[in-house]
Amino acid sequence: MAVSVTLPDATSTTAETLLQDARARRATFPDDQFHGFTAAVTFREGSHTFTGHVTLKTIRDITLDLPGASQESLEWLRGVLAMNLAHRLERSGGMPVPTNYPVFIAEGEDNALGVKIVFEGDPLGSSYRIQDGVITEVCRQMHGSRFTITTLDVVITEDGRNLPRHYVVTYFDPETGRLSGVAQYTEHYALVGGIHLPTFIRIIETNQEGITTVRAIELHDLTLLAD
Numbered sequence: 001m002a003v004s005v006t007l008p009d010a011t012s013t014t015a016e017t018l019l020q021d022a023r024a025r026r027a028t029f030p031d032d033q034f035h036g037f038t039a040a041v042t043f044r045e046g047s048h049t050f051t052g053h054v055t056l057k058t059i060r061d062i063t064l065d066l067p068g069a070s071q072e073s074l075e076w077l078r079g080v081l082a083m084n085l086a087h088r089l090e091r092s093g094g095m096p097v098p099t100n101y102p103v104f105i106a107e108g109e110d111n112a113l114g115v116k117i118v119f120e121g122d123p124l125g126s127s128y129r130i131q132d133g134v135i136t137e138v139c140r141q142m143h144g145s146r147f148t149i150t151t152l153d154v155v156i157t158e159d160g161r162n163l164p165r166h167y168v169v170t171y172f173d174p175e176t177g178r179l180s181g182v183a184q185y186t187e188h189y190a191l192v193g194g195i196h197l198p199t200f201i202r203i204i205e206t207n208q209e210g211i212t213t214v215r216a217i218e219l220h221d222l223t224l225l226a227d
Contacts, residue, residue: 015103015117018130025133027161027196028090035227037197039219041066045073046214057225059085080217084187084198101126113137113150134162145180146172155189163189163196180208193224 036057043050043066050073052066059082064074106116106127114131122140129137138149148170154162164187171181188200202216 015105018105018115019103019117019128022128022130022133022135025161026135027088027157027163029085029088029195031090033193034090034195034224036061036225037192037222038225039197039222042218042220043069043073043077044214044216044218045069054081054219055225056081056085076215077217080201080203084201141174144174146174146177148172157196158191163187178208182206190222192222195224197222197224 036055038053038055041052041054041064043052050066050069052064052069054065055063062078062081064077066074066077069077101119101122103117103119106118109116111129113136114129114134117128117130119126119128124140124142125146126138126140128135128139134151134154136151140147150168150170151164152166152168153164155165156162164185166187167185169183169185170179171183172178173180182205184204186200186202187198189196190199191197197219198217199219199222200217202214204212204214206212
């Protein structure tokens with residue numbers, strides 16, 4: 001992972017400091033500049049390809065014009081774009097769920113992904129791992145599933161912030177702990193009007209029956225919306 005800045009050792013750095021620094025290093029959408037975008041879209045689902053247009057204003061205001069695509073595919077696509085936006089909003093620090101709980105370093109649990117930070121009292125059971133200012137792992141339970149997001153590689157922007165390039169989401173049954181699915185993500189970006197917008201999102205999903213589905217979203221002719 002190409003991150004040039006190394007933080008002090010965890011023994012001399014508090015969990016709150018590590019977390020604040022990692023959040024500050026995420027490339028988010030500035031509240032005063034980002035009002036959504038429009039783009040031409042090419043959506044590939046298995047062997048099928050659909051082309052059209054998307055207008056994204058907020059998480060709940062995403063308009064898709066994609067002739068031939070099923071309603072199920074459109075809802076899936078809206079969900080992916082909404083989640084991508086939720087993870088980039090400046091006002092939430094790039095965190096789509098509340099994490100305003102006391103944090104502490106889990107002593108003796110650091111590994112090659114970094115220091116483990118636990119959110120005390122969080123009903124979602126959240127924990128992060130942080131390495132060199134990058135949130136490399138997120139674990140929590142919500143929507144009837146327990147999952148782990150593992151960041152494998154990031155893009156470093158011109159101002160030294162980071163964006164995820166390759167990451168994996170591993171799902172587990174919250175009752176049995178058994179593996180229930182894996183989703184592998186690849187994302188590319190382009191600088192538009194001083195903001196890094198997504199240009200490519202590929203998701204390879206494998207369920208517990210071993211069935212794999214490959215989908216890819218390509219965004220072209222990106223234009224930021226005015227206030």
